[in-house]
Amino acid sequence: MKRVLIAENNKSDLAFYESTLLKSGYHVLIAADAKECLEKYKSELEQACAVAANEDSSTVRILPFDAVILNHTVSYREDGLQAAKEILLANLHQRIVFVSDSVQYTVELQNELYDRVEIIQKPFEPEALVELLESTEVYRALGSLGLNVQKLKECNLNHSQLLELLDACMTLLEEKTGN
Structure with missing residues (x-):
């Protein structure tokens, strides 16, 4: 089952x-x-690590959630950026999606964590x-280009990485076919 952790202080958004x-x-x-x-x-994460320790594969990426969704101001005392940094310190591969209604904060996030998080702008x-x-x-x-989608999903690439891969594949195909 797909799992998501959401940290949001706005009850209607939540x-x-x-x-x-x-x-x-x-x-x-x-x-x-x-x-x-x-x-x-x-x-x-501790629970996921305990389960992974019982498996034979040493190449398993331990991801307790498919994504962690954070508001940039999760509460008045703490912000989502610090939470994201701590999550990424604990698990570099965890996918983090910020929701923000602040263009300024979105720019700050991009400067601070550029390719490590994804951002979706409210509304x-x-x-x-x-x-x-x-x-x-x-x-x-x-998939329409013949790539193994299941294997790609196992790589847990974020949306922007997948878009870059698609763009690179399309460029290669255009070069190959001359179109």
Whole structure:
């Protein structure tokens, strides 16, 4: 089952995210602030590590969540940027998606964590959040080029990495066919 941890202080936004993701088949854990988000993340990471230790594969990426969704101001005392940094210190491969209604903060995030997080600007339609998380159209396009979509999904690439891969594949195809 797809799993998401959401840290959001705005109750109406939280209800929107939770409803959208539940309808799309996600198991949703909720944190009221950055501190609770980090506690839940670290607890789930420990559990995932314990399970992985019992498996034979040393190449398994341990990801307790498909994504962690953070508001840039999770609470008045703590911000999402610090939570993201701590999560990435604990697990470099964890996918983090910021939701923000501040253009200035979005620029700050891009400067601070550039390719390590994804950003979705408020307001957005429910489908935009699900598309970002699942990259459905990008996977469909990569599959149409003959790539093994299941293997790509196992790599846990974020949406922007998948778009770069699709762009590179299209460029190679154009060079090969001369179109």
